[in-house]
Amino acid sequence: MDGWFVGFCTTAILFYYSVVCGWSLKYFVLSISGQITNIDHTAYWQSYTASIYQPVLYHLVSIIVGGYIIYHGVIKGVEKYCKIMIPALFTLLIIAAIKALTLTGSEIGRNYFFELDLSTLFNAKIWLDGLSQSAWSTGAGWGLILTYSIYARKDDNIISNSFITGIGNNMASIIAGLAIIPTVFALSSNIPSAYEALDSGNQGLAFIIIPQLFIKMNGGTVFSGVFFLALFIAAISSLISMIELAVRIMIDFGFSRKNATLIICISAFFIGMPSAISIDIFNNQDWVWGLGLMLSGAFFTFAVIKIKTDTFIDDWLKPSRYVIIYKAIFKILFYICLPIEFVIMLGWWLWQSIQWNPSSWWNPLSIYGVGGVLLQWIIILLIGLIFNHKFVFMIKKNRN
Template identity: 55%
Template sequence: MSSGKHEQFTSRFGLIAATLGMAIGAGNIWRFPRLAGEYGGAFLIPWLLFLFLWSIPLLMVEFSMGKTHRVGVLAAFRASMGDRFTWLGWFVAFCTAAIMFYYSVVSGWALKYALLAITGQVTKLADSDAYWHNFTTGMEPLAYHLTALGMAAVVIYYGVVKGIERFSKIIIPSLYILLILSAIKALSLTGSETGTAYLFSFKPSQLLNYKVWLEGLSQSAWSTGAGWGLILTYAIYAREKETITENVFITGLGNNLASMLAALAIIPTVFALSASVVDATQALGAGNQGLAFIVIPQLFARMPAGAIFAAVFFFALFFAALSSLLAMLEMVVRIFMDFGISRKKSVLLIVALTALAGAPSALSMDVFNNQDWVWGVGLLLSGFIFTLAALKTGVSRLLPQWFPGRTIRPWLRFSIKALFYVLLPVEFAAMLVWWLYQSTTWDTHIWSFSNVYSLAGTFTQWAVIILLGVVFNRMFNRRLSDGGKT
């Protein structure tokens, strides 16, 4: 057993703060407002619906695996599905680790702009577009990548209670306070009511647009951390009396609340400070990084007390990114601990690996965009893998864990089985086909390895990782500690 085996969160608040930190990330603050701005109020319906039809069910499966087996992702899949399928846990873990490599870069970007904001410089940029371009094509992102990674490593080094729990109890309430302050300021601006109306109103005919549904499903899938193996890792340290369903629902709803606060902070601001509705919608369509690092600085420069609220916004973005980076680091560290390596050595190894593997994304936006594409879509496969784990375990065996001490009525049992046997696989197939098709509309050279969004490159990277998992499956089983056999 690894040295951190018996660590536990000391309170429900500590656990919830950590799982909220895991779920709330940069995507809540830049991707959700962009999509809500593109599709308006119609987007909110599928986004909320799929919280219950995709994200929460998968988070419950993950939480069950972590709390039941008390081991990391690889060992949990071994325990749930048998020795032959440890490689499935490897794919899930690698997918999240690959995201961690470039997500540390995102955390560094947020840190850079938070420091610019607190010194009052971000609202004085002569050309925010040119500044962003010069920043991302230079060496600075590498330094900030290493700085953000080092900050996360210090927290993980101190373990679950003294590190993750203590940090989360401070940073997550602070994040919500910053988002609330940003939303209040946005709603107080003259003309903000146009943005608020745009966010919450829609025509019923808009729900006939299949893109609204697929984007809502995808946003929920990516935003909550469902299928990443992260809440599985935190569930290892949950106290025995912690209830799976309540904790997962609080995490899912808390994540959506953070997204709504971010939308209320950004969309009314964009509409209030834009010359026209057309200009506002164009600004919201500037892309994730474009919205956060180009458009937002321009808007704050026009806002009364803009420097103060720029600092509030960018620190919220940094806190969100850093708390998610913590969860990714802990997931990989826990796997190494299951191999019998101490926490301290595991942290040093993973930090060194992440520093090196993240460097190309820090130095090249093409590499960053490629990795974001390949492993972002790969997360959909991870979600489906957790569905397979639930089916292998048996939904009937999971239900008593999710509803302890309660009589499970036939209609509820039937509905949950239909969800796992039918709806989740259909949702996975729809998202995978949709996003792969989308890539063919971005560039005609989809089979060229030089294309950032190349299908050839995507399939090749997936195939290599799957092949490595299958080849080294026996080695994984030999190296796993006794925790993988429970």
Template identity: 45%
Template sequence: FSPNLKMLGDYRLWLNALSQTAWSTGAGWGLMLTYAVYSHKKENPVRTATTLGFGDYVASLLAAITVIPAVFSYFAGQGVAHQQVIKVMSEGNRGLTFTWIPTLFAHIPGGTFFLALFFLALCFAAFSSLISQLELITRVIIDSGATRRLAVIIVGLTCFFLGLPSALSLGFFDNQDWVWGLGLMVSGSFIIMLVIKVGTRKFRREIIPEISRGPLKTWIFDVLVKFLMPIQVIAMLVWWFWSSYKSNPRTWFNPFLTSSVGTVLLQWGVAIIVFLFLNKTIARLQTKSLGE
């Protein structure tokens, strides 16, 4: 490996890394709310979160050092120029997964079998992640007084119709992947705001008491949640806005482009307005359900 340290100055690298982490670990989704409902009181959330994060990073690293060198090796053997290989790699996960991975498997013994096995594993990974994501929304509707059957039907149909445009249009898919991949950073920020509002001390003692053992652990947790995490989010957003404006002063705020700041803020704004309305409605229904 020969790291290109200049890439650390590219804001898109950090945005992609942050959104990937928020997506793959479930931190941005708030999936811990789903898992908490079914976890045992003796579960150690700190150890679980640490193991989850470490395992996710290791799996991502192993996948990267397996796939990327294989792509370069294959194209180098075909006499393809280095810059062309870079262009292939820049197509992102969609290009690698559905175009070049099948190409690589086609040139190895038993490639058809292993390709089928690869996509089967990919499907299992996708569905296993989807279960917790759907359960997060389903649980909210159940707590509002609906039956699980009705909640699952509502969530399933809603997700199907909302996801249909992305399945039919790659341009729309790229836009939604960009907008809501970054949106996980905002949803994660809401959880941070919630912890700060409740109070980190109260949160530690009542929600995750395991972290309250030892002054060093409590100090680290308080500093991370109160200062470092909010600063990281704000700094990342400011850097992103400024860099986008500096590189594309005429189009950076165009809401009709695939990956502009304007399209992200527009869709975030619409979603926040809708969720604020739904939040009041759901809170009223849950209060009524608890009263009954």
């Protein structure tokens, strides 16, 4: 049942994440066509997300791009295109960061970005936001890395690869931060406006504030194109891993890769359409299944605890050295740190959600309500509980 929830949670994110890819692609087209300089960005964003045709079209294009890559398999598809996309992403981010750091006034944003405020170390929200961001950006608890591990070589160093994944992710995050935050401070009319822009949320910052700021600089159209192309590449690289997870599950049930890819992509298009058409539905699904990753991560933690960390290291990770050190670290992480983190994050989320919506937190129809999250989680968990043995039987039968 745990695996069912993890698999469904990531697939549910796939259904609406393709919409984000579509937004990025649409704004890249706006940038290279020059239209982005001639629009009221707030009004355009509101009009675009309230429309039907274009969000659905770009949602479809994103699924086709991701599906095409997965259709060709991991070696000829994912590995081949990631060798192009990941270097391209870093190149675009570095170009954007260099441009941002050369803007007059960017030093204010740079100082803000790297300023160390020791008092914030005692702020629980800072730690929780950091944990949430790390879990989201590294793919921890999604099942994505577990899916890719099927194709790993026996001599691959899992611990080193995991370490490199974390380092690479944090490097990309820092470069992206240097591209965005100094730009916001350099091009905002004053510092309070810059703070207001940073507080506008992911959608508002990326698709309203950033375009407004880019048109104020020389060559703004070009750098707007660079920014949104980088955003699209980053989004599509995540999307293909989600599609691969769903396709891999279908393969385990006996489908061929090609048929599984077609089924998943067609399903993703139709199930994701409501999120493409309604920003409220999108926000609700992002809220429900983004939080679901926390539960998915807990399931992975409990799975390791169940088989014991020493067994997990000896049978699965198989380090060639520092075995005693790894075992000691994993005991502290899995028996103490991770369970405590899960309980604290879950408790903080419940408390915060009730504080934000004191009169409607229980309402299952509320966009950001606790009731809606728990209802959708419970439905999926019940389906997994009812059909778990059937699913396991079908997978074992296919493998045999």
